[in-house]
Amino acid sequence: MQSDNMKRGMQQAPARSLLNALGFTKEEINKPLVGIVSSYNEIVPGHMNIDKIAEAAKLGVAEAGGNPVVFPAIAVCDGIAMGHVGMKYSLVTRDLIADSTECMAIAHQFDALIMIPNCDKNVPGLLMAAARINVPTVFVSGGPMLAGHVEGRKRSLSSMFEAVGANAAGKMTDEEVRIYEENVCPTCGSCSGMYTANSMNCLTEAIGMGLRGNGTIPAVYSARLRLAKQAGYAVMDMLRKNIRPRDIITKESIINALTVDMALGCSTNTMLHLPAIAHEVGFDFDISYANPISERTPNLCHLAPAGPTYIEDLNEAGGVYAVMKELGDAGLLNLDCMTVTGKTIGENIKNAVNRNPEVIRPIDHPYMENGGLAVLKGNLAPDGSVVKRSAVAPEMMKHTGPARVFDCEEDAIKAIKGGDIVPGDVVVIRYEGPKGGPGMREMLNPTSAITGMGLGSSVALITDGRFSGASRGASIGHVSPEAAVGGPIALVEEGDTITIDIPNMTITLEVSDEELAKRKAAWKPRKPKVTTGYLKRYAALVTSGNRGAILEVPGEKEADK
Known part of the structure; x- marks a missing residue:
């Protein structure tokens, strides 16, 4: 047993004495x-x-x-x-x-x-x-x-976030929100x-x-x-x-x-x-x-x-x-x-049975012929971005619109709830990636605000942050490279045209290569918005590629070799 390294032999008598202090019997130690x-x-x-x-x-x-x-x-x-x-x-x-x-x-x-x-x-x-x-x-x-129950329908936490957005849009009263608040997480x-x-x-x-x-x-x-x-x-x-x-x-x-x-x-x-x-x-x-x-x-x-x-x-x-x-x-x-x-x-x-073909569709009668997730690439996300395709409205599978650019989640939410975002817009939230945040915040608040405002089938959202499984609509996250390392999302300007084509798995900033190169040359890195010690260490060590936010000590790969 591996634990013998800790508990067998004269040298490990001190460890056994500490196991005795835990109340272990000789039989348990063995x-x-x-x-x-x-x-x-x-x-x-x-x-x-x-x-x-x-x-x-x-x-x-x-x-x-x-x-x-x-x-x-x-x-x-x-x-x-x-x-x-x-x-x-x-x-x-x-x-x-x-x-x-x-x-x-x-x-x-x-x-x-x-x-x-x-x-x-x-x-x-x-x-x-x-x-x-x-x-x-x-x-x-x-x-x-x-699941919770409100007005005879099953509800969950995402319903709660969307209720807050509906309240901001004047579509739900404070009392109606309170009923959700008390029932969606039972x-x-x-x-x-x-x-x-x-x-x-x-x-x-x-x-x-x-x-x-x-x-x-x-x-x-x-x-x-x-x-x-x-x-x-x-x-x-x-x-x-x-x-x-x-x-x-x-x-x-x-x-x-x-x-x-x-x-x-x-x-x-x-x-x-x-x-x-x-x-x-x-x-x-x-x-x-x-x-x-x-x-x-x-x-x-x-x-x-x-x-x-x-x-x-x-x-x-x-x-x-x-x-x-x-x-x-x-x-x-x-x-x-x-x-x-x-x-x-x-x-x-071998013996598993599908007991409800509406909850689990048979293979020959699926909800969609393709899987629930898709990776979109293009000049806006050369290393990829991710969308939950199964939660996107059919009319948003292809979308072209003007960029509304925000450098943090809070500014975007303020604009959404303030009525500054209109049908057709493409909201871009950047500097929220692993390095840029730092910490790669989840963007459920802005997506829920969009849905709650009644814009879920007409406004897209693109971010180098990440999305919750609770997000729905044309919400495209994990854009890589992120803005903090000079990815193209850092180069988007207010009013630029962005085209999202989920069936063809592309995401395109409608700007010439020459213009992008010019913007890249003028771009300057920003200091990450760190707060306390651990986030400072994280921002210094994190790699922001498609593998996710994995901490690596510099030189680790070479040492492993």
Whole structure:
């Protein structure tokens, strides 16, 4: 056992004395040491139930012959962090989570791990850590929130943001907003639509690191506790069979995940996180892989905000496995990939059933012939940009309009709510990328303001920041290179014509090459709008390419070679 490095032999007698101080018996010390990585806290609704899940996972490990020990991972709630400086800290926590978990697991020589994340950055951060640490690991998440109900209709957090925009437009009273406020988030759990948290939790099943139902069983269901116990059994079985994350997280399983991503219509943020996870196993994932996979993968689900169904509905319809069965039967998945069950993807999904063909469309009757995400390139985004195609109104699939340019989110929101943005406009928000923000803030507030003002089917938004899975409309984010490093988005001037062509996957600034070269020569870098210590370090080290906001110490690649 790996933990023997920490607890066997005379030299390790001091460590054993400290284990005694923990109250461990000799019998417990002799068992495999299993870390339960709990992201429980009392500020994130998606994490407030994780203490119970951790206890259930501990029971499962103990019943299966292991010695479970809990240690923490941090978590930020994007919804609570949004609209102020806190959003600059959200994405950067992914790397903090990965780094700190790696430190804890290796310092204490755990034999196996159970990861218990839930919200946006915890899932990818812990997947990155799992790949680095490479001891047997199972994911069991906190689970999705149930949808709220307002006026007889299911609602979610995106409805709340749009209600604020409608209020600013005079289309909703303060009292009507209050009713939304009190009803759209009725339980603990990750917000109930196909937003980033639920997208990544669903993709743990597609990659093979989570058990069946991990992405869809609601947080308040007792089935979630049973799943946690089963995760305990599974990780001990993996330990006996020596199945490790790098046996599961491979190029093939990540391509499987991207395929499932397209079918589900996941968040655009998956195009930041999947490349970062791939990077940990040595797979140089370029976001341009998305388009050929999207071209051959139909969009089978229209979950909120793209449609009227929610994660609880996907769960009742058969969950992620039912979606994968549709894809697998059509030859769109690699069925030989290993999973935490000790079986292949093909073996796991063999008996999955689609119980609701409106929630999960059959492969021959999809919502769209192409996948939910698309990568657009052109002279405005030479290295790519990402749009959630499944949430774009048909009339906005092709759009040409004048640029309305803003150098921060706050200025754009002020203009939108002030009525300065009109149908046909293309709102450009820049200097919000990984370096420029710094921190690559999520642009749910401006997209919701556009929708709430009734402009969702007539105004486009382009940014070098990122978008939430809750965003809808012609919202094109992750524009790369970002403005802070002199990308073309920094060169856009007020009134320039921009053409968005989603079917042809292009995004074009209608300015001559000569004019762009002239503007580039005159462009001067700006100092990043940093606030405190960690963001300063982040802005200094972050790379702002398509792989996402990954911290790299200068010279790291050369040292690795």
